[in-house]
Amino acid sequence: MEQAKVDKSLIGVGSATLSVWAGEQSGHPYGATQTPIVASAAHAYSDIDQWYEVALGQQPGFIYSRMSNPTVAVLEAKLSVLEQAEAAVAFSSGMGVISSVLYTFLSHGKRVVSTKDSYGGTNKIFEEFLPRMGVDVCLCDTLDHQQIEAQIAQGCDLLYLETPTNPSLKILDIKRLVAAAKKVGALVVADNTFATPINQNPLSLGVDVVVHSATKYLSGHGDVMGGIACGSKVLMEQVRHYREINGAALDPFAAYLIIRGIKTLALRFRQQQASAKAMADFLLTQTLVESVNYPGLEQHPNHLIAKQQMRGFGAIVSFVLKGGMDAVKLLLPKLKYAHCAGNLGAVETIYGPARTTSHVENTLEERQALGISEGLVRISVGIEDTDDLLADLKQALAATATELENK
Structure with missing residues (x-):
């Protein structure tokens, strides 16, 4: 054909x-x-x-x-x-x-x-x-x-x-x-x-x-x-x-x-990657965050391999919240510039926990066996202005921390 x-x-x-x-x-x-x-x-x-x-x-x-x-x-x-x-x-x-x-x-x-x-x-x-x-x-x-x-x-x-x-x-x-x-x-x-x-x-x-x-x-x-x-x-x-x-x-x-x-892939990805790195760096400073996953971080276990075989580190960031799913349920509704949905790679920023996105097909026991925490949140970073995405994440984390402290 x-x-x-x-x-x-x-x-x-x-x-x-x-x-x-x-x-x-x-x-x-x-x-x-x-x-x-x-x-x-x-x-x-x-x-x-x-x-x-x-x-x-x-x-x-x-x-x-x-x-x-x-x-x-x-x-x-x-x-x-x-x-x-x-x-x-x-x-x-x-x-x-x-x-x-x-x-x-x-x-x-x-x-x-x-x-x-x-x-x-x-x-x-x-x-x-x-x-x-x-x-x-x-x-x-x-x-x-x-x-x-x-x-x-x-x-x-x-x-x-x-x-x-x-x-x-x-x-x-x-x-x-x-x-x-x-x-x-x-x-x-x-x-x-x-x-x-x-x-x-x-x-x-x-x-x-x-x-x-x-x-x-x-x-x-x-x-x-x-x-x-x-x-x-x-x-x-x-x-x-x-x-x-x-x-x-x-x-x-x-x-x-x-x-x-x-046709706009390279253009979109350039902005998305820049924002992803900024958001990963910011998440590292947050006391509510247990760990951050992003290949562009020097702390990443395979950062050097990523540098060797990739031309950039991507536009996905994931992190684990202290407090697990309870914290996730508090955080996500507070975001202003994000969809909470089971997709990624779009021009809009998208947040979601593994249990409703990447591993929705798996049971809790299967996710645990795979080492996927219930507190893990995946961010598909969009093309919005970096400062706006950072401010949005900052306010959502601060409000979540306050609620958890008052419980």
């Missing part, structure tokens, strides 16, 4: 330029300056032989939107460039792409190695769904690289990484773990949602397949769902085949919104 062509003149230009122009260099029908939304479910052919050749992939063209779509193809081309990949495949949600990639490459009798720190939905696949298929799942302590390497050496068909992790912002040494995986011939998959292609390109570090929840930073406006996988043409053909048969194709209207969102 046809994918949009990428102009080689884009090689070497900056990420902001790529975000705008990648996948759209060849122009659009009718001289349109923006990617058209092609809403047709099917594409007609008067020449039966040509139709057949397109269906077999022997010549470019489109047949049916579950297989490929002109609007979706532009998005796939754009992400291919941003992630330095040969090809990409778009899906209807982040979990759609994560589950499809895992189910494409894992089957009965195979072994997957990952970490305990991963998005709650991903963790559910590891704990609940893959074992049903007869897949051996090994989840290691996230910061124990030696343990991960030892488990890989015992046998591994697929290594799954998420870095930075959601919501505790742990950092994995991608090159080190890729080296261990390649020794046993394992495929390496990495979730790059938090870092985005602006900050990190896992394929350049040896990863085989990169996945994104496009719902988050790529779209950037909290109004659409999507997911995307990037990698070699050979691997993406397998992933595309799984998607074609299982049906989690991305709608062209959603693809258009994600394309539009990506």
Whole structure:
């Protein structure tokens, strides 16, 4: 099936330029300056032989939107460039792409190695769904690289990484773990949602397949769902085949919104990261705060690794409140410039505890086993003025502290 062509003149230009122009260099029908939304479910052919050749992939063209779509193809081309990949495949949600990639490459009798720190939905696949298929799942302590390497050496068909992790912002040494995986011939998959292609390109570090929840930073406006996988043409053909048969194709209207969102990704992320660092520094000074998670802090256990493999530290900050969930329930309603919601990566700042955001699928006991405190709050920092976000957090923490003291 046809994918949009990428102009080689884009090689070497900056990420902001790529975000705008990648996948759209060849122009659009009718001289349109923006990617058209092609809403047709099917594409007609008067020449039966040509139709057949397109269906077999022997010549470019489109047949049916579950297989490929002109609007979706532009998005796939754009992400291919941003992630330095040969090809990409778009899906209807982040979990759609994560589950499809895992189910494409894992089957009965195979072994997957990952970490305990991963998005709650991903963790559910590891704990609940893959074992049903007869897949051996090994989840290691996230910061124990030696343990991960030892488990890989015992046998591994697929290594799954998420870095930075959601919501505790742990950092994995991608090159080190890729080296261990390649020794046993394992495929390496990495979730790059938090870092985005602006900050990190896992394929350049040896990863085989990169996945994104496009719902988050790529779209950037909290109004659409999507997911995307990037990698070699050979691997993406397998992933595309799984998607074609299982049906989690991305709608062209959603693809258009994600394309539009990506064009401001670099600009948005610049402001969001600057505010995130300021908020992390501020939280370190607060007596009500037990700990702060942000890779840009020198105190972060893997700060140096983050500096080596990332171009920035991201726009997510998480922290643990003294007083646990009782304190969280007092703090969140006091915020003026924030949504309390189960999303991230939008232009608006979003707060939420792990039990209603990243790990809502998990029970209290499961979250405790994963080391996720009930007092943990994740901030997805938006594009608002930094001073306003700091003032808002300061007043909310002060009011919460007063209430807790008076109890």
